[in-house]
Amino acid sequence: MYTCNTCSLQFPTAEDQRVHMKSDWHRYNLKRRVANLPAINEALFLEKVSKLTINEEEETPRKEVKNNKQITKKEQRRIEKEALLEKKKQLLEIAKQNMLKSYHEGTLNETNKVITSEKKETIVKEEEEVAKLSISEESKEEKKDEVENLTDDQLAERIMEEKLKNKVEIPLEVCLFCNKKFPYFDACITHMHKNHGFYIPEQKYLVDKEGLVRYMGEKIGLGNVCVVCDFQGRSIEAVRAHMLSKNHCRIPYEEEDEKLEISQFYDFSSTYDDISFGDDDGDWEDVEGEDVGDDDVEEEEEEDLPQQVSYNDGVELHLPNGTRVGHRSLARYYRQNLRPDQVLTEGQGTVIAAESRHLMTIADRGALLEKKRIWKNEKHHQDRDDRRAAKFINNQPHYRDQLLQ
Amino acid sequence: MELAVAPQDQDILLRTKNVINESVLNKYRLAGQVSQTALTYLTKLINDSYHLNQGPKLTTAELCLVGDSFLASYLENVYKSGVNSVNEKGIAQPVTIDVNSVNGGFGPEIDDEESKNFQYFEIGDIVTISLGCHIDGYTANLSHTLVIYPPGEEKDGELRPTGPLLGNKADTIIAAHIANEAVINLLGAALTPEKLPSIFNNNVGSVVTGSLIRQIVDEIATNFKCVVVPGSRVRRIRRFLAGQSEGVVAEKEYKGVVWSEADQEASLLEKASTSQELITLSDKQNLRGKGINQVSAIPTDDFVVTPGEVYIVDLKLASIAEFNEVGLVTLETLDGYTGKNHDKDSINIKPSIFVRDFAIQHTLKLRTSRQTLNKIDKTRSVYPFKLAHLSEKFPLDLKKLHVEGPESIKSDIDLVKKEIRNARLGLSEIINHHLAATKNVQVVKFLPLHHILNTANPTGTHGFDAANPTLPGLELPLPRLGVSSLKLKALLKKNSIVIPVAREQSTVVLVQQGISTGGRPELLRLTGGSKTSKPSWVHSNYQLDESKDIIKSLLQLIKLGQDKRFGINIRETQPVKLEHV
Numbered sequence: 001m002y003t004c005n006t007c008s009l010q011f012p013t014a015e016d017q018r019v020h021m022k023s024d025w026h027r028y029n030l031k032r033r034v035a036n037l038p039a040i041n042e043a044l045f046l047e048k049v050s051k052l053t054i055n056e057e058e059e060t061p062r063k064e065v066k067n068n069k070q071i072t073k074k075e076q077r078r079i080e081k082e083a084l085l086e087k088k089k090q091l092l093e094i095a096k097q098n099m100l101k102s103y104h105e106g107t108l109n110e111t112n113k114v115i116t117s118e119k120k121e122t123i124v125k126e127e128e129e130v131a132k133l134s135i136s137e138e139s140k141e142e143k144k145d146e147v148e149n150l151t152d153d154q155l156a157e158r159i160m161e162e163k164l165k166n167k168v169e170i171p172l173e174v175c176l177f178c179n180k181k182f183p184y185f186d187a188c189i190t191h192m193h194k195n196h197g198f199y200i201p202e203q204k205y206l207v208d209k210e211g212l213v214r215y216m217g218e219k220i221g222l223g224n225v226c227v228v229c230d231f232q233g234r235s236i237e238a239v240r241a242h243m244l245s246k247n248h249c250r251i252p253y254e255e256e257d258e259k260l261e262i263s264q265f266y267d268f269s270s271t272y273d274d275i276s277f278g279d280d281d282g283d284w285e286d287v288e289g290e291d292v293g294d295d296d297v298e299e300e301e302e303e304d305l306p307q308q309v310s311y312n313d314g315v316e317l318h319l320p321n322g323t324r325v326g327h328r329s330l331a332r333y334y335r336q337n338l339r340p341d342q343v344l345t346e347g348q349g350t351v352i353a354a355e356s357r358h359l360m361t362i363a364d365r366g367a368l369l370e371k372k373r374i375w376k377n378e379k380h381h382q383d384r385d386d387r388r389a390a391k392f393i394n395n396q397p398h399y400r401d402q403l404l405q
Numbered sequence: 406m407e408l409a410v411a412p413q414d415q416d417i418l419l420r421t422k423n424v425i426n427e428s429v430l431n432k433y434r435l436a437g438q439v440s441q442t443a444l445t446y447l448t449k450l451i452n453d454s455y456h457l458n459q460g461p462k463l464t465t466a467e468l469c470l471v472g473d474s475f476l477a478s479y480l481e482n483v484y485k486s487g488v489n490s491v492n493e494k495g496i497a498q499p500v501t502i503d504v505n506s507v508n509g510g511f512g513p514e515i516d517d518e519e520s521k522n523f524q525y526f527e528i529g530d531i532v533t534i535s536l537g538c539h540i541d542g543y544t545a546n547l548s549h550t551l552v553i554y555p556p557g558e559e560k561d562g563e564l565r566p567t568g569p570l571l572g573n574k575a576d577t578i579i580a581a582h583i584a585n586e587a588v589i590n591l592l593g594a595a596l597t598p599e600k601l602p603s604i605f606n607n608n609v610g611s612v613v614t615g616s617l618i619r620q621i622v623d624e625i626a627t628n629f630k631c632v633v634v635p636g637s638r639v640r641r642i643r644r645f646l647a648g649q650s651e652g653v654v655a656e657k658e659y660k661g662v663v664w665s666e667a668d669q670e671a672s673l674l675e676k677a678s679t680s681q682e683l684i685t686l687s688d689k690q691n692l693r694g695k696g697i698n699q700v701s702a703i704p705t706d707d708f709v710v711t712p713g714e715v716y717i718v719d720l721k722l723a724s725i726a727e728f729n730e731v732g733l734v735t736l737e738t739l740d741g742y743t744g745k746n747h748d749k750d751s752i753n754i755k756p757s758i759f760v761r762d763f764a765i766q767h768t769l770k771l772r773t774s775r776q777t778l779n780k781i782d783k784t785r786s787v788y789p790f791k792l793a794h795l796s797e798k799f800p801l802d803l804k805k806l807h808v809e810g811p812e813s814i815k816s817d818i819d820l821v822k823k824e825i826r827n828a829r830l831g832l833s834e835i836i837n838h839h840l841a842a843t844k845n846v847q848v849v850k851f852l853p854l855h856h857i858l859n860t861a862n863p864t865g866t867h868g869f870d871a872a873n874p875t876l877p878g879l880e881l882p883l884p885r886l887g888v889s890s891l892k893l894k895a896l897l898k899k900n901s902i903v904i905p906v907a908r909e910q911s912t913v914v915l916v917q918q919g920i921s922t923g924g925r926p927e928l929l930r931l932t933g934g935s936k937t938s939k940p941s942w943v944h945s946n947y948q949l950d951e952s953k954d955i956i957k958s959l960l961q962l963i964k965l966g967q968d969k970r971f972g973i974n975i976r977e978t979q980p981v982k983l984e985h986v
Binding site for chain 1 (some may be wrong): 492644646657811
């Protein structure tokens, strides 16, 4: 007889008992027993379960509220802040991607101005969004109820208004970090460089210096964001204090997205010739076509970027213009000037076909080396034996007269 | 071997293209016609200057160049365009003019200084003209021996020689002529074997075999106290394989009778001893087959002549009647070296004819060599060539020569000379790397047998003369006595005597039934014959011994050849009249 003491049941077989032990009903009853409650029968359990599943969707928010009540206000704020930061990061990511996209779409023929203006627009937009977020954060606690009632668009507008209201325009002659005023722009730049370490990277290719500084100013004044890290101050003073204390007074220029962020103020087109698609094409070398004559044509073709690769046979890329591109590691083979295949005339073919001479074959180098090694060994052994034999040449203990033998 | 031809292509090249049909026959016929006409042209030039005292006396070198020009310019206009145009046509054998004892290959270049002493013929010389051409590889070669007579006397309004040529030269000419005709008749009899005299029937039945050809030629030679000079052959030729590079290329499925020193050795031993062991070659002595893939590349007499084949009958005979001792008739190669060993009276010239060896590949260093090689490969097909053929000015304008005289083409000849000089520089590298082989100039020599028997032969059979390649299997000239070719070469230097040689060469096609014009099987004689190769007026002390059965049957066979209706059907290719060319 198999029993379950918790649920006070009897089972005819061990199998049934095991199945029961694994069931949710049994587990529930176990928990009740721990809490000194009597066990419930199966019908009651099922009823409870079905009730629970129906109310689940309604109950979840309530549960959350319950949970919220359990955690402290401080923690709650922290969680909210994290969520906000996450959102902000995502937005920044999107902004960057947009920027990259517009950068790639912008063809060479279009004027730089157009591109920059476009970018400016996008960047301003991103800025606004970032600003909105930060404002919303600031005024969250006061306007919590209001915010909850508003739609996204309305919220954005409101935040924008707030932002613009708080905006501090930093003129070009004023230091971004200590609000010191200078007679002219360059003096301000030198000050920022010397006192705060505001180094402007790649000045050689910098086209719009003022634009760059103004952009940085907007970042601080309008967005209240640190130029280096993700720190968002409540006001411009907060940001400035953060930057000065943490020495975040430089333009980050290490990672690619950082470079791209300010790339609109630069013009690297003068360097394109040197690199010339080096990243894509660097590992590939042009294979000479079978005809030696059309070298000039090939050189011209090299100028054009191959639009699409026709096919890759594993060894060479066959480009649509007929050029074959091989890997650099095989350069030594491409450099060989092989004799073109001889085309036999009928007469030559006939003579070759009727030929039955043995012509000298190339000796097998491996076999020859092996043979040489054997010869060397043999010679060595012979020399050794000779040396040994020489030791005993004159070791006759007693003199023997040859004539008396 | 670096180059190879696919088996199916081999089959086409070696078999399908050699099947005699109308178009192939036309090409052969035209090639024969061109060769025949060139021979009449050269004969006329020699007759005019030496016998009729008309026109200028041309030197041998000039005759060769003019003859080659004639062949080349004639061939320029045939099978030129349209569906019938052929890629390869040209000279198959540059004109060589061999005087007296020269066996072959004497066709000096126009700028050759060494041939200066041998520019003109002397009275009593026998002069062999050899030439040949091919159209699309279908080749017609010929050789004919003329006699230079003393100034003739007027008879019936015609200038005639005062008398016939006598002596051993006469014997050789007659023997060569008769042997040539006999073999051609014999080949003709292969088309209609029922007409073959019964004595020639062997155990196989009435067929013409290689050994039968040899037997008859040897018989004729002994009747005139002559010896068949080594290098003579009656061989089947194929498209592009007309024996032009014998010794260089070991040709598969060689079919033909070849005479060599070994045959003379065997007959000498036969006379001296009854021991069969001596005469038959033991396996150890028989070196045939060394270094050759295919046994079929080694010539044997064990073959049957079948209709539909093309044969070259190239017989050189030399008389040994003047010698009281037995000896060996053999060939000495002229090396062209100058020095103490050569007096001024003996011929010693450098070879001027070369044949390309396609099996060997090498990238040459000199630019001129590469240019020369390119030119050879492009223009000269697989046949022997001379450097003059590579010149821009070749072929010479012969019309101008005959209308305005030899002075008019002097500038052209000077240009040719200049180009030869440049090409010769390149050629030396080509030869040194064996990309081309030289066709040596050889003289026929008689070497008394006691010199061979008394010589010490320490190196045995191991000395092959690489400079003078032979057909595969014939590397050892005297296999029974075990004398190598190098030993023989050394012996020849001091002990041998130069003897005159006569050569008759004709090309014949054995046309099967149904393809020939008459419907009957016929032997188409491309070159030679009564029109162009009439024997000169000579008298020999000897004649065919009619008491012998074999000679009787032979004469019967020759009579059959002359009988157009019931005999052997032989048709000759006639030359074009020179006025039409």
